[in-house]
Amino acid sequence: MSSCICIPHAILLPSKTNWNSSKSNNGRRQGHCTDVPRNVNMENLQSGYLFPEIFRRESEHIVKYPDASLIRLGIGDTTEPIPDIITSAMAEHAFALSTVKGYKGYGEEQGNMALRKAITENFYKDVGLKSNEIFISDGAQCEISRLQMLLGSNMTVAVQDPSFPAYIDSSVIVGQAGKFQPETDKYKNIVYMNCTPENGFFPDLSTTSRTNIIFFCSPNNPTGHAASWQQLKQLVEFAKANGSIIIYDSAYAAYISDASPRSIYEIPGAREVAIEISSFSKFAGFTGVRLGWTVVPEELVYSNGYPVIKDFDRIVCTCFNGASNIAQAGGLACLSPDGYQALNSVVGYYKENAKIIVDTFESLGLKVYGGKNAPYAWVHFPGKISWNTFAEILEKTHIVTIPGSGFGPGGEEYIRVSAFGHRECILEASRRLKNFYT
Amino acid sequence: MSSCICIPHAILLPSKTNWNSSKSNNGRRQGHCTDVPRNVNMENLQSGYLFPEIFRRESEHIVKYPDASLIRLGIGDTTEPIPDIITSAMAEHAFALSTVKGYKGYGEEQGNMALRKAITENFYKDVGLKSNEIFISDGAQCEISRLQMLLGSNMTVAVQDPSFPAYIDSSVIVGQAGKFQPETDKYKNIVYMNCTPENGFFPDLSTTSRTNIIFFCSPNNPTGHAASWQQLKQLVEFAKANGSIIIYDSAYAAYISDASPRSIYEIPGAREVAIEISSFSKFAGFTGVRLGWTVVPEELVYSNGYPVIKDFDRIVCTCFNGASNIAQAGGLACLSPDGYQALNSVVGYYKENAKIIVDTFESLGLKVYGGKNAPYAWVHFPGKISWNTFAEILEKTHIVTIPGSGFGPGGEEYIRVSAFGHRECILEASRRLKNFYT
Incomplete structure (x- = not known):
C-alpha cells in the first residue's frame, strides 16, 4: 500500500520554527524590537488555521509511526491525474x-x-x-x-x-x-x-x-x-x-x-x-x-x-x-x-469513492450525511468530541480525517471524510475502519 | 510596423459598462437596493487605478486613429519570449x-x-x-x-x-x-x-x-x-x-x-x-x-x-x-x-532598449533619469503638466507613455517611458519622437 503513503507538508512548515529563538533564557527578548504594534485582528485570530494544524498532527503521527501507511482523507485534496x-x-x-x-x-x-x-x-x-x-x-x-x-x-x-x-x-x-x-x-x-x-x-x-x-x-x-x-x-x-x-x-x-x-x-x-x-x-x-x-x-x-x-x-x-x-x-x-466530458469522469470517480466511504460508515451503524452531492462524508459520532474521534481514527487506522469542530462549534461530534483519493486507498481505508470499529 | 500595433485591454474592461443602466431617466434607481453600506475606504479611493486608466486612454486613441500603429511604452509589460x-x-x-x-x-x-x-x-x-x-x-x-x-x-x-x-x-x-x-x-x-x-x-x-x-x-x-x-x-x-x-x-x-x-x-x-x-x-x-x-x-x-x-x-x-x-x-x-544565463540575455536586451530611449530624449535636450539600473526612463518636461505631455506624445506620435503624476504629486512634470518592447518598436518610437520634437 505504498501508494497511500504521504509525505505531509507539515515537515516543511515554519510552524516548526522556534519562535522564541531570539529570546534569552529569562524570556526577555534580545536584539532589536520594532515599535510597530501587532495587528489586533491577527491577535484575535484563534489557534492555527485548520488545515496546517491537520498537517502538523499528520507529521507528528508519521514521526511516531514511521512505517505506517498513512491514508489522507483529511484536507480535500484532489489525487487523480488531470485529463491530457x-x-x-x-x-x-x-x-x-x-x-x-x-x-x-x-x-x-x-x-x-x-x-x-x-x-x-x-x-x-x-x-x-x-x-x-x-x-x-x-x-x-x-x-x-x-x-x-x-x-x-x-x-x-x-x-x-x-x-x-x-x-x-x-x-x-x-x-x-x-x-x-x-x-x-x-x-x-x-x-x-x-x-x-x-x-x-x-x-x-x-x-x-x-x-x-x-x-x-x-x-x-x-x-x-x-x-x-x-x-x-x-x-x-x-x-x-x-x-x-x-x-x-x-x-x-x-x-x-x-x-x-x-x-x-x-x-x-x-x-x-x-x-x-x-x-x-x-x-x-x-x-x-x-x-x-x-x-x-x-x-x-x-x-x-x-x-x-x-x-x-x-x-x-x-x-x-x-x-x-x-x-x-x-x-x-x-x-x-472533450475536456468537460473527461472531467465528468474524474468527478464520477470521486463520487464512487464517496459512496464507498458512506457505505463503510453506515455499515458500522453510524449516521452519515453528504457524499451524494459533494466529495465529503459527514459522519456523526454521537457524544464524542470530534478531535478525539480524529485522534482515535488516526492512531488506530492511520487514516487522516478532519474533526468537525474545526469547521465551527456546530461541527462538534462529527468528522469530515474526504472522498478524494486513489481507489485502492479508499478501499484500504474502508477495510481498516471496518476492522477497527467492528 | 504592424508588429507595433497593440490591441488595448481596455476594450474588454468593465469600465466601459454603463453603471447607470439600472437607473431610470430621472436618475433614481429602479429595482432592489441592498442595505449594505459601501466601504468608506473604497469611497476614499481616488479615480481609477492608474494602469486601467492608461488602457482606457489607449482605447480611445485607437478608436480615434484606427489605422495608427500604436507603440506601447506605458505599462511596464514584458514583450520578449521566455527562454525555452x-x-x-x-x-x-x-x-x-x-x-x-x-x-x-x-x-x-x-x-x-x-x-x-x-x-x-x-x-x-x-x-x-x-x-x-x-x-x-x-x-x-x-x-x-x-x-x-x-x-x-x-x-x-x-x-x-x-x-x-x-x-x-x-x-x-x-x-x-x-x-x-x-x-x-x-x-x-x-x-x-x-x-x-x-x-x-x-x-x-x-x-x-x-x-x-x-x-x-x-x-x-x-x-x-x-x-x-x-x-x-x-x-x-x-x-x-x-x-x-x-x-x-x-x-x-x-x-x-x-x-x-x-x-x-x-x-x-x-x-x-x-x-x-x-x-x-x-x-x-x-x-x-x-x-x-x-x-x-x-x-x-x-x-x-x-x-x-x-x-x-x-x-x-x-x-x-x-x-x-x-x-x-x-x-x-x-x-x-542555464535558465539564469538565458534570462540575463533578455534583461540585457531590455537594457539596450533603455539606452536607446535615454539617448533619444537626451538628444532632444531633455533631462533623463533612470534607464541604467531599471527598465524605465524618467523624463523631465519642465513646467509641463504630465498628463498633457502624455496626451501630446500619444496624439502626435502614437506612443503610449505614463504621466508622472500618476505615481504621485512628486511625479508631476515627468513621464515614465518603459524599455519593454521589441527592438524595432523602440527604434521606431525613437524616430517618431525625434521627428516630432525637433
Whole structure:
C-alpha cells in the first residue's frame, strides 16, 4: 500500500520554527524590537488555521509511526491525474510563451475574455449572466479574502455553522468578527447559522439576525449538503427582505447528482443580492494549478446605489493581477466539450469513492450525511468530541480525517471524510475502519 | 510596423459598462437596493487605478486613429519570449499532472521548498537568509495587498513620492490613508517622501516623520533610480531608530548594472527591520505567468516581541493558497544555471532598449533619469503638466507613455517611458519622437 503513503507538508512548515529563538533564557527578548504594534485582528485570530494544524498532527503521527501507511482523507485534496486534453493545452500555452507570436505579458486583471465567455456559456447560459460579470481568480479561498478587502471592517457577517474556516478567519483578519468568546467557541459579532440534520442543514431564518453579508456554501463544505431550490429561494428572499448580500460559494457544484441548484442565480432575484464564488480546484483537479472565478452581477448595488461590481473591479485591478495565463489556458480546455466530458469522469470517480466511504460508515451503524452531492462524508459520532474521534481514527487506522469542530462549534461530534483519493486507498481505508470499529 | 500595433485591454474592461443602466431617466434607481453600506475606504479611493486608466486612454486613441500603429511604452509589460528552458519546464510540469506519479494537488501555501531554496541560494546566499524566510507569491502587487491585510488599518505609512501606485491604493483600501486632500493631491495620513534629482532621488530623512511602515522601492518604479549602499544604510538606520518596518520592493533588482545593492539585506541590521518583496515578472517575463516571492526574516518582530513571520505565515495560509505549481516549476528553471544565463540575455536586451530611449530624449535636450539600473526612463518636461505631455506624445506620435503624476504629486512634470518592447518598436518610437520634437 505504498501508494497511500504521504509525505505531509507539515515537515516543511515554519510552524516548526522556534519562535522564541531570539529570546534569552529569562524570556526577555534580545536584539532589536520594532515599535510597530501587532495587528489586533491577527491577535484575535484563534489557534492555527485548520488545515496546517491537520498537517502538523499528520507529521507528528508519521514521526511516531514511521512505517505506517498513512491514508489522507483529511484536507480535500484532489489525487487523480488531470485529463491530457487539459494539461496539453497548458503545455502548449507554456511553449508558445517562448515564441514571438505566442508570448503574452500581463493579461486583463479580470481574466481572459475567452475564458470568461466559456464560463458564462457553460455554467450560466440559462440564468442570463454576462461575461463581464465573471472575474477569473486564482481560487475561491484567495477570492474570499479579496472580497473581505472589498467589504471592509464595518460589516456584519453570518456564516453557516459548520462552515469552511476561511470565511470566519478572513472576517477576523479584516476586523469584522469582534472578540472570540471561549465559552461559546464563537466570535462575538459573527452570526452562526446552525446547520444540522434536524433542520435539513438549512438555517432557521425566522430566528436568524440580519447581517450585511451572508456566507453560504452549497454543496456545503463540510456537511456535503446541497441546498434545495426551495431552501435557496428562502435564502434569497431573506437576503432581499433584509437588504443583505449573499456570498455564495459553489466550489463543489460539479458534484451535485440531483436537482439541487448548481448556482444561486437559478433563483429568481438572486442577481440583485448575490455574489457567487467558484473554482476549478475540485471540478478539474486544479488545487495546485490555482484557478477559479467570481460572479458579481451588475444589478448588485450598495445602499447608496453604487454598483458592487465597480468596486470589485477596482479591488481586482489593485490587489490582484490576474490568474496565471497558463492556468487560464487550462481552464479554457476544461470547458471544451472533450475536456468537460473527461472531467465528468474524474468527478464520477470521486463520487464512487464517496459512496464507498458512506457505505463503510453506515455499515458500522453510524449516521452519515453528504457524499451524494459533494466529495465529503459527514459522519456523526454521537457524544464524542470530534478531535478525539480524529485522534482515535488516526492512531488506530492511520487514516487522516478532519474533526468537525474545526469547521465551527456546530461541527462538534462529527468528522469530515474526504472522498478524494486513489481507489485502492479508499478501499484500504474502508477495510481498516471496518476492522477497527467492528 | 504592424508588429507595433497593440490591441488595448481596455476594450474588454468593465469600465466601459454603463453603471447607470439600472437607473431610470430621472436618475433614481429602479429595482432592489441592498442595505449594505459601501466601504468608506473604497469611497476614499481616488479615480481609477492608474494602469486601467492608461488602457482606457489607449482605447480611445485607437478608436480615434484606427489605422495608427500604436507603440506601447506605458505599462511596464514584458514583450520578449521566455527562454525555452523555462517554458519547457512548465510544459513538463503540466504534462506530469496527467500522470499518476506526477500529479500534485495542493502544495505548501508558502511555496515549493525547492524553489524557496533556489531563491535563497541565488539571491541571498551572502546575506544569511534561510529558505523558511522565503514565501512564494503570485507577484509583488498581490503580495502588497496581503501585507496590508497583515498590518491592518492602524498603521502609519510612508511612501516614496513618486512611487508605484499600489502602495498608496492598498493603504487606502485597508483604511490607513485618511482623507484625500485635493489641494495637495495627497492622502492626509500618508507621509510622502519626495524623491527628486535634487536629493539624489533619496528622501531627506532628517525631515521625514516617523511611520510604522516605510514602502521603499529600489530600483525605483517610476524614477529608475537604484539607491546606493550608503543611502540604504541611512534608511535602515532611520527605520531602526524609529522602530519602523521597511517594506522593500526589489522587483527590478535584475536590472541593476552598477554596485547598488540588489537586496536590502546587504545592509547590516536589515533583517531586524525589513520585509523584501520581489518578483519574476520583469526578471523572467513572468508578468502573465504570475510568480514572485517575499522575505520575512525571523528577527523581525512587532513591538510586543511577536515575530512578524508567524502572522505572515498565517495570512499566506488563510488568504492565499500558494502560487500555481506550473509557474513555480518555471521559477525553478529560471534559477538553474542555464535558465539564469538565458534570462540575463533578455534583461540585457531590455537594457539596450533603455539606452536607446535615454539617448533619444537626451538628444532632444531633455533631462533623463533612470534607464541604467531599471527598465524605465524618467523624463523631465519642465513646467509641463504630465498628463498633457502624455496626451501630446500619444496624439502626435502614437506612443503610449505614463504621466508622472500618476505615481504621485512628486511625479508631476515627468513621464515614465518603459524599455519593454521589441527592438524595432523602440527604434521606431525613437524616430517618431525625434521627428516630432525637433
